[in-house]
Amino acid sequence: MNINVILFPDFETLDVFGPVEVFGKVEKSTINYYSQQGGIISNKDGIRIETQKTDNIKINDVLFIPGGGGIRKEVGNIEFLNKIKSLAEKSRYILTVCTGSALLARTGLLDGKKATSNKRAFDWVKSNSDKVNWIQQARWVIDGKYYTSSGVSAGIDMALGFVSDCLGDEVAEQIAFRVEYNWQRDKLRDDFWKQ
Amino acid sequence: MNINVILFPDFETLDVFGPVEVFGKVEKSTINYYSQQGGIISNKDGIRIETQKTDNIKINDVLFIPGGGGIRKEVGNIEFLNKIKSLAEKSRYILTVCTGSALLARTGLLDGKKATSNKRAFDWVKSNSDKVNWIQQARWVIDGKYYTSSGVSAGIDMALGFVSDCLGDEVAEQIAFRVEYNWQRDKLRDDFWKQ
Structure with a gap:
């Protein structure tokens, strides 16, 4: 399992590193971090992380797109969108967390x-496209090769669900156990949609 | 709230970035990342993050120590231990996640x-000191200014508990809600100790 994590300025911390914790526990997984220009990408939590340029992506297995405050700028970044589109078309799976789906x-x-x-x-996300069948009540949603999750922590549940779909439930259960995480297995249960 | 995050090679990803997600949502919080030598610190999940030298720490408010595979080496690093001891003595609070308590x-x-x-x-952790009253069944434990949590994901619950203790339960609840996290509020409930 080869994960290409896409970063941009002001990404949401746990959107990225919750799922990364899960992917990193999959045997023989590799995780790489990319941004449009490469170099150091920072966010509001004081994180400064090294990335490579998206042009350097060679293996298109799992494309991972987090959300965060910075997404509001990136949805208007045509060059970046074209790159994401091209990468997503080539990738076996695309996973987004939070506003990454926008x-x-x-x-x-x-x-x-x-x-x-x-x-x-959710209203802002929907305003980005009226052609998507936006599902409000779900922890995560699967449509073909596209996995999209609710906000922040939901990414961890989806990542475990993805591992379960790809490698079996036992592998996902073992990872959740190792990281002492109370996995919410039911992707339809959503404690946060109403409020 | 000023958080000094201590990093070392092969830190555990979610040990750090779960609590960081919580701290970053506290108003006027600042989070800085330090290591013994400063510079880029990397781990098995392919993360390469910039840090400052621990010598640069000026404000000793909250000292945060994660765990991870790299801890097994650091427990024998006398110079680093002396630095941690000196920082912990000066700090208002010390929080550890996972094997950070070792x-x-x-x-x-x-x-x-x-x-x-x-x-x-747990057995390895205990082998590091027989003078500590190690509590096996707990999500997190508080003793004076010391907060220690169970493995990986437990750090998120403890971080929310810490915010609740410092700033009130409503602030912690709001943060959990914003990041769509099902907070396990009961620090005595431990679903992972027996197995």
């Missing part, structure tokens, strides 16, 4: 597909 | 105090 929606690749997003930013 | 125990500062740690590495 970015993916802007590429048009979610047109006619089911997807979800952060419950606190 | 490092803190090696400084002697937990002697006679209650503490917990990762449930999969």
Whole structure:
């Protein structure tokens, strides 16, 4: 399992590193971090992390797109959107967390597909595309090769669900156990959509 | 709230970034990342993050120590232990996640105090000090200014508990809600200790 994590300025910390914790526990997985220009990418939590340029991506297995405050700028970044679209078309799976689905929606690749997003930013997310079948009540949603999750922590549940789908439930259970995480296995249960 | 995050090679990803997600949502919080030598610190999940030297720490408010595979080497790093001890003595609060408590125990500062740690590495953790009152069944443990949590994901619950203790339950609840996290509020409930 080869994971390409896409970063941009002001990404949401746990959107990225919750799922990364899960992916890193999969045997023989490799995780690489990319951004449009490469170099150091920082966010509001004081994190400064090294990335490579998206042009350097060679293996298109799992494309991972987090959300965060910075997404509001990136949905207007045409060059970046074109790159994401091209990468997503080539990738075996595409996973988004939180408002990462808004970015993916802007590429048009979610047109006619089911997807979800952060419950606190749902109206804004929907405003990015009226061609997506936005599902409000879901921890995460699967449509073909596209996995989209609700806000922040939901990414961990989805990552475990993804591992379960790819490698079996036992592998996902073992990872959750090792990281002492109370995995919410039911992707339809959503404690955050109403409020 | 000023958080000094201590990093070392092969730190555990979610040990750090779960709590960081919580701290970053506290108003006017600042989070800085330090290591013994400063510079880029990397781990097995392919993360390469910039840090400053621990010598640069000026404000000693909250000292945060994660765990991870790298701890097994650091418990024998006398210079690092002395630095951690000196920083912990000056800090208002010290929080550890997972095997981070083994490092803190090696400084002697937990002697006679209650503490917990990762449930999969508990025997190894205990072997680092027989003067600590190790509590096996707990999500997190508080003794004076020392907060120690169980493995990996438990750090998120403890971080929310810490915010609740410092700033009130409503602030912690709001943060959990914003990041769509099902907070396990009961620090005595431990689903992972027996197995």
